[in-house]
Amino acid sequence: MTALDDNSVQPSVTTGPITGSEKVYREITDPDSGSVLRVPQRRVGLSDGTHIDLYDTSGPYTDPAATIDVHAGLPALRGEWIARRSGEGHPQHAPSSGAITQLACAKAGIITPEMRFVAAREGMEPEFVRDEVAIGRAVIPVNRCHPESEPMIIGKNFLVKVNANIGNSAVTSSVPEEVEKMVWASRWGADTIMDLSTGSRIHETREWILRNSPVPLGTVPIYQALEKVNGDPAKLSWEIYRDTVIEQAEQGVDYMTVHAGVLLRYVPLTARRVTGIVSRGGSIMAAWCLAHHTESFLYTHFEELCEILRAYDITFSLGDGLRPGSIADANDEAQFAELRTLGELTHIARAHDVQVMIEGPGHVPMHKIAENVRLEEELCGEAPFYTLGPLATDIAPGYDHITSAIGAAQIAWHGTAMLCYVTPKEHLGLPNRDDVKTGVITYKLAAHSADLAKGHPRAQEWDDTLSQARFDFRWNDQFHLALDPDTARAYHDETLPAEPAKTA
């Protein structure tokens, strides 16, 4: 029995189109296999009979023609592609000999169906996608054991992506709530989801999320490993960690945060910080290093880890365990020492044909933001940068989705490829469903602001279409083109609820 056979768990997920949009698919034929790739889009029909097609992350949930059965999970969109590539009968499991990752294919000049799919999604040429993956400037996080996901790409020359964190804790939330948060977050535009669950039922929660997730899933395996040793970092070991990684890899986790850059000698660099070490993974590894006075097992076993990730085509998200937790600590020696080590590890992973992203801060005042991107690109061979905000000030708890959107838009303009969202509850409590939506919408608008500033082809078309509708007082068109049509309409109706006011 798998977790999804448990009928005591009854997730209720949000389905149906986004107001004023319909789901359409652009069909692309893969010349190698003859397969037809169906690339989803959100089509907004306008009152003048024209339409605009927007990037769509919401999966089958917004398609009225799709049958949604959370106990069955989503169809294995990529099953056939994976089987063909691995040449084996069990595509959902790692091949015993060798592995063909997206990076390996790209280096070999092979354009995978995943690359064609993301090229169509982004409006780019497949060969350009292949080239960006080959040089490591972009990643396509696709565990072969998560065939349900719709391929997407993370890289500075593509649309800026947004990740939403979800996950239950020891005190709150349940499996159904987390499944709905995943569906809900991707409905509003989350490009990936990270499951940061702690407490009980970690494995089952993740299984539910993975089998139903149309977007790549990321995790921080050290969190679950710590649960296995009852929360005592000193009791962690490479073996426990490795087994946890394999367990999660088999389930289909697409990218994993690994804090392998927290070296023993860096820990003292944090002693005089205002906010010490604020990364949970960073704190765990620092505690382990200090307890054993030994170099981090994540660092010393890094090549073995590469081999495991390669077998599943999991992408590294090299964690910034020493990221600043406050404006005061931004861009300090601890942060940049770790970044240098992440650069070293990036090149090792790539030599193993494993894709790599680099995680970044956190809390950075505006004048120190550009330096973060410059150094990351220089030290980490332009591996996609994946930052948490950063917050541009610390004085506004309750509004940290906004303080961080200010930093996020800027860092993305400078080249960050994916932004990890921050909700209004950051630093204060756990986000509920409304907070998740607010966080996702806030980050989508920050990401899109960066797409505009970077001159991404077609980004401005969306703005211009909405601006024109606004100028013409075509209210319904304006609502339907909005990132959040429901809120736009509701705010309008508070003042002028009459229907004629929306078409006049």
Place this chain on the structure above:
Amino acid sequence: MTALDDNSVQPSVTTGPITGSEKVYREITDPDSGSVLRVPQRRVGLSDGTHIDLYDTSGPYTDPAATIDVHAGLPALRGEWIARRSGEGHPQHAPSSGAITQLACAKAGIITPEMRFVAAREGMEPEFVRDEVAIGRAVIPVNRCHPESEPMIIGKNFLVKVNANIGNSAVTSSVPEEVEKMVWASRWGADTIMDLSTGSRIHETREWILRNSPVPLGTVPIYQALEKVNGDPAKLSWEIYRDTVIEQAEQGVDYMTVHAGVLLRYVPLTARRVTGIVSRGGSIMAAWCLAHHTESFLYTHFEELCEILRAYDITFSLGDGLRPGSIADANDEAQFAELRTLGELTHIARAHDVQVMIEGPGHVPMHKIAENVRLEEELCGEAPFYTLGPLATDIAPGYDHITSAIGAAQIAWHGTAMLCYVTPKEHLGLPNRDDVKTGVITYKLAAHSADLAKGHPRAQEWDDTLSQARFDFRWNDQFHLALDPDTARAYHDETLPAEPAKTA
């Protein structure tokens, strides 16, 4: 009988300290007059017995020792200073001969009590304040007929300021609501208020606001002038406009938006825009120019206008009537043509000893923001720039406080001196009291992010104090140091309501 004698109007305003803060006054003796200047501060006491003093805009309303009587209005804090300067018996009215503006004093090497007051508020030297005012890089908007206001300064070398727009319309809101919005907005940090009322009772509403406002008040006189001609721009004239300006000047309006840069020949430049002319004042003046095929009376009578403003020491806020209304129209020829004319007018106003700010956009993608500041400084002799946002994208109606905070933080970092807030209802409806608070807090955090990035002395101290409290899990200290203590606490309590969780 004045408007405040009308007992059918019963505004109920918010009073009492901000949670966790107390009102204190720093006392400064003015060496010229021997007067004691009482400079307000928001003191946040911490659990370790220390405290931090923050800039305070909230006026007597947060002082439990103050008697608040909205029918009497606030005390005339500046009455004596004005009387001494004018050497006349009726300080609240313009002197018949000549005028002594802040700019005239600054040029003459005189440090006014207002300059000493703002120097103490900002933690700067009085001589530095005088010098910045003298060269026109900063303004102190203080109509001699608004003696109730606490002096403040707007300039790139001082803390970035925030303006909140309020005002009733033909369809909604009342005098009491607008008075409370003024008190409420300044409570949360609005440095100035603009009363954009239209419809009926414009004069009375403004009187109520002025007599009770501790912050400078700005208006757009053309709005009231238009009401006087029943909304038909073609019927406007210099005489009607002039009389409206004098009416508002006598009431005490501290700065006035004047769209004197919308010249007849610029109007055709907007023809091929996506969103034409979106400034209300700009549209009115463009309509007048086209109807009469004559140059704008604001431009042709500009020197007469300077003489009126000089008599009251009113500051010009030269309006950007041709500002872009969409990403598509940012930084176009219409916008910059008008800016060149505003530069020309700036120098004329300064020659009349009248202080000048320049209004700016609006809607600008991030990569075009810096150019706005550079050109404004070059063309307008570094007159303080006062921008509306700008929104960094147009795709998120309902979230335009955030899309614009992204642009606002950046443009302020580059040198904008005051930010006009945007509320969540922008483009959709009229802001209610909650929207006003959200808009103000959002803009305060954007302004503070810029203060940090510009390295304003003492800006980072606030962040560091909060960060340290956060790292120590001193929850109450963290709440009390927040821009919005009530929301921070409420969010925390949703997850962990127990009292021990806040001090543990």
